[in-house]
Amino acid sequence: MVNIEDLRNNAKKLLEDGKVKYIIGFKKAANGLRPVPVFIDKPEDAAKLIWDPLCIHNLTRFLVDEKRRKARQKEPDLRPVGLVVKGCDSRAVNVLLQEKFIDRADIHIIGVSCENTGVVDEKKLAEKLKEKTVEKIEFGDNDEFVVTTDKGKIKVASSEILADRCLECPAHVAVVYDVLIGDHTKRKLDDSYKSLDKMESLTREERWAFWKEQLEKCIRCYACRSACPMCYCDECVVDTITFAVTADTTAEEKAQKIKWIEKSPVLSENFIYHFIRAIHLAGRCIDCGECERACPLDIPLRFLNKKLEKEAKKLFGYDAGFDPEAPSLVSCFKEEDPEDFIR
């Protein structure tokens, strides 16, 4: 079982010894059920740290901000940053390591175990416990959650309220860590791509109708991009950079500033944005679900990434986020890669 005191004591010790400059973790929200990210830099604040099945954020995203912050400082604090990661988040760390975006010495990874389960889908939870007010959720013993409500404690089977992505998760425990809180569990996994079945059984025109409806909704707030730990490019291809053309602007300079995509949130442009984002995440997305969580219009963005994850596995035998030493999906090839689609 995950013992939160272990997590707190560990964090406290790290801060007391000055081994990390601060720790990114979760704390109880001032209002609402879902915990919020917290930055802790004083040992006495370590008691604020929590870990429960509602800690759904991927805190790896903060490493991107941390790197930028450090680059701006004249005399940056070179100590590592403590980071609380679940299994999925630790795979994100692995991808960032693989891409040499961060250095292993820059992070102290506090891995946590999802105890054979995962995180809770709040919509499913609300649906399941309609009449009750949920106060707390804890990990149970066998594949279940212990939910404390205003009308007493109840046990709920994990499969009923788990987030969709957790039902298909291949890493229930951090895969890279300096210290692991909780047990090294292994969940049985029947089908990692089950959520795609329904979509793939539709006809082509039905699929198009589905995506048309979904992508037409997009207001291009770029919340998915902002929440994604992999979207760390300094310049994004979908941003049109305002570019002053003067008399001495060369043709070459102008050619470098091609406008690939219009800003207006219309279907054709939304399509390019989401498609190119999915392609850029191929072999990098670790299915942490942050894009979907951040989306204010509930676009099922996860499907696009999941589809590419499936194809990467099927066509090239590639799994993202397990081996920081391996070359990335599209920066390597095999002689025997499939080419039956080529004429």
Add this chain to the structure above:
Amino acid sequence: MMAEEFEPKIVAFLCKWCSSAGSDLAGVSRMEYPPNVVPITVMCSGSVSPLYILSAFNKGADGVLVSGCHPGDCHYIKGNYYARRRIALVKELLEFIGLEPERFQMSWVSAAEGLKYTQIIKNFVQSLKPLGPQTKLRRNP
């Protein structure tokens, strides 16, 4: 009066060293093939970004072709292998979203294969005609 037959517009990204030379060979040998192609020479099939492909569809292409050297023949040794991997993913995702798979093709055409190039274009045009104009990904269809 007979309705005018739909003539698809194809954007072809041809690598400079093989496919582009192959299409040149078709031209100088006076081989006949449909005039529906807009060829764009790129340095290598491996340099074709998925964005080029999407952009072509976005700006009104009915079909997109990416063509490079045969495996092992790449001028840059392995550019076409990278292309093969990337294009496979793009193709799968385009189909997943609901675009007709016939609209996006990849081929290997060497500098000596002028005839193969004309065949590929003929077949491509034939397969696009029954589909009609591509409106799904097009800006202001």
